[in-house]
Amino acid sequence: MTTMAHALTDSRTMLRRQLLHLRRYPSLTGLLIGMPVIFLLLFAYVFGGTLGAGIGGDRSAYVNYLTPGILLFTMAGAAAGTAISVAMDMTEGIVDRFRSMAIARISLLTGHVLGSLVQNLLALLAVLGVALLIGFRPNATALEWLAVLGVLTATAFALTWFAVALGMVADSVETASNTPMFLSLLPFLGSGFVPTETMPAGLRTFAEYQPFTPIIETLRGLLLGSGIGTSAITALAWCAGISLVSYLWAKRKYNQRATR
Amino acid sequence: MTTTVTTRPAVSVAGLRKTFGAKVVLDGIDLTVTEGTVFALLGPNGAGKTTMVRILATLLPPDSGSIRVAGHDLARDADEVRAAIGLTGQFAAVDRLLTVQENLRLMADLHRLGRTEGGRRVARLIERFDLGESARKPVSLLSGGQQRRLDLAMTLVGNPRLIFLDEPTTGLDPRSRHAMWQIVRELVAEGVTVFLTTQYLEEADQLADRIAVLDHGRIVVEGTPDELKRRIPGGHLLLRFTEPDTLHAAAAVLDTAHRDDDALTLQVPSDGDVASLRAVLNTLDRVRAEPDHLTIHTPDLDDVFFAFTGAPATTDATSEEISR
Numbered sequence: 169m170t171t172m173a174h175a176l177t178d179s180r181t182m183l184r185r186q187l188l189h190l191r192r193y194p195s196l197t198g199l200l201i202g203m204p205v206i207f208l209l210l211f212a213y214v215f216g217g218t219l220g221a222g223i224g225g226d227r228s229a230y231v232n233y234l235t236p237g238i239l240l241f242t243m244a245g246a247a248a249g250t251a252i253s254v255a256m257d258m259t260e261g262i263v264d265r266f267r268s269m270a271i272a273r274i275s276l277l278t279g280h281v282l283g284s285l286v287q288n289l290l291a292l293l294a295v296l297g298v299a300l301l302i303g304f305r306p307n308a309t310a311l312e313w314l315a316v317l318g319v320l321t322a323t324a325f326a327l328t329w330f331a332v333a334l335g336m337v338a339d340s341v342e343t344a345s346n347t348p349m350f351l352s353l354l355p356f357l358g359s360g361f362v363p364t365e366t367m368p369a370g371l372r373t374f375a376e377y378q379p380f381t382p383i384i385e386t387l388r389g390l391l392l393g394s395g396i397g398t399s400a401i402t403a404l405a406w407c408a409g410i411s412l413v414s415y416l417w418a419k420r421k422y423n424q425r426a427t428r
Numbered sequence: 429m430t431t432t433v434t435t436r437p438a439v440s441v442a443g444l445r446k447t448f449g450a451k452v453v454l455d456g457i458d459l460t461v462t463e464g465t466v467f468a469l470l471g472p473n474g475a476g477k478t479t480m481v482r483i484l485a486t487l488l489p490p491d492s493g494s495i496r497v498a499g500h501d502l503a504r505d506a507d508e509v510r511a512a513i514g515l516t517g518q519f520a521a522v523d524r525l526l527t528v529q530e531n532l533r534l535m536a537d538l539h540r541l542g543r544t545e546g547g548r549r550v551a552r553l554i555e556r557f558d559l560g561e562s563a564r565k566p567v568s569l570l571s572g573g574q575q576r577r578l579d580l581a582m583t584l585v586g587n588p589r590l591i592f593l594d595e596p597t598t599g600l601d602p603r604s605r606h607a608m609w610q611i612v613r614e615l616v617a618e619g620v621t622v623f624l625t626t627q628y629l630e631e632a633d634q635l636a637d638r639i640a641v642l643d644h645g646r647i648v649v650e651g652t653p654d655e656l657k658r659r660i661p662g663g664h665l666l667l668r669f670t671e672p673d674t675l676h677a678a679a680a681v682l683d684t685a686h687r688d689d690d691a692l693t694l695q696v697p698s699d700g701d702v703a704s705l706r707a708v709l710n711t712l713d714r715v716r717a718e719p720d721h722l723t724i725h726t727p728d729l730d731d732v733f734f735a736f737t738g739a740p741a742t743t744d745a746t747s748e749e750i751s752r
Binding site: 174178181260261264265 | 482485486487507508510511513515517518519520521522523524525526530534537538539540566582583586
């Protein structure tokens with residue numbers, strides 16, 4: 169039982185370290201907010217008129233359609249930040265210090281995950297705020313908002329563990345900043361920006377079965393009242409699966425790293 | 429479990445082997461470090477010093493061998509070993525985004541010291557390591573010497589009984605090096621056991637109770653500094669003259685080891701301290717044989733390796749020059 173208590177205490181200490189990093193290095197969080205905001209404005213004002221007509225509405229209808237995808241895009245960007253900060257720890261001497269101490273080993277990783285969750289939620293809040301300012305009009309009830317928060321947290325949790333694993337396998341900080349980039353493409357190759365029905369066959373199949381699409385559909389349903397169907401179950405299954413596999417992968421790499 | 433108050437080994441290693449792929453890094457190491465002493469592992473780059481420290485500090489598993497560190501079996505009770513040791517690696521293991529104080533605080537929290545005790549220890553270490561002025565600065569703004577001091581201070585937060593110092597003064601200026609030596613001496617006076625690696629014979633000589641010379645994964649010789657130095661051809665002064673006459677005059681009054689009439693130089697055995705240097709210069713003064721140039725050569729790693737392996741080490745010699 170003390171092992172568990174130690175793991176919690178040490179994770180909290182490591183979380184505090186990550187929060188200090190966020191405060192000491194706010195430009196990274198700024199970047200993680202800035203990119204999705206630029207994409208939001210770009211798609212709303214440059215492409216929004218045409219794309220709105222494409223989905224049978226206008227610019228303001230498109231802002232509603234777009235926002236859930238932008239939220240996923242935000243989390244994909246934050247994952248890159250997580251991978252970078254994990255890789256920075258792994259390539260510097262401090263990881264040896266942590267590993268030669270009698271602390272809960274996993275706490276370094278859980279500290280990163282918890283810190284990144286905080287960062288994710290801050291970024292999501294900021295992006296959502298801008299979306300509301302430019303005309304995003306959700307009709308969610310209080311309970312639905314709570315569900316939105318749950319889905320966002322589950323998704324951020326999964327992507328963050330995945331990013332931790334990517335940061336762990338990267339042999340340099342540069343690699344760690346590049347490998348998560350494909351995540352930022354996934355909202356585009358799904359239902360984030362346009363409905364998947366308009367895509368050519370092969371791409372359409374990918375778009376419908378990749379994990380981001382059910383997550384986006386669930387968010388859209390909760391926020392705007394479109395049909396959710398089985399999306400919610402699929403979305404949560406994806407999140408659980410990605411979290412578990414990434415956690416085991418990251419943990420294994422972390423322990424292996426000591427033997428090099 | 430039996431507890432003996434008298435000197436039990438802080439580290440005991442038997443038959444340690446470690447290979448990386450086809451490369452044998454440590455090839456059958458046996459050694460014992462007595463509690464409360466300083467043990468120096470001396471060797472050039474690539475000898476296996478860092479691998480040795482990483483294994484003893486639980487960062488690397490050995491291929492074979494039985495190892496006990498701080499009274500615990502390394503293979504079975506790694507966490508007990510970790511709780512008893514402190515490691516200061518070759519590269520500063522500090523968080524560059526945090527301040528000095530935050531780094532120390534982080535260590536205190538990871539040792540689960542609690543607010544009051546943690547704060548007290550952090551304040552004491554900041555004071556002791558002369559980091560007061562930079563306590564609130566991010567580590568990235570500190571000098572190399574300050575970072576190394578912080579690094580060691582972080583190691584000491586948990587009050588370890590056994591400390592591993594991997595090349596603690598490599599890359600430091602002479603003043604920082606002496607400050608580091610002073611800290612090591614203080615730790616030993618408090619009863620801490622220190623296991624250090626170094627490329628400098630002088631450092632091992634200054635600090636260590638026992639020195640082991642590591643070469644290509646094997647310990648070629650082990651003993652007290654005096655035992656080792658007795659077996660190394662000693663240091664000397666190299667005197668260069670401008671005229672053959674002065675050379676002759678000097679050679680007549682000095683206990684010369686080697687004389688080179690073409691280069692107009694004399695080698696005089698000396699351990700390089702001020703008293704023996706003054707004696708030589710006074711003698712030369714008496715016969716008015718002023719040397720043009722004087723070099724002090726202290727025995728270094730190269731001499732050690734010549735003496736015990738017959739081959740030079742791959743590091744620079746440490747000759748200090750006095751030109752006039």
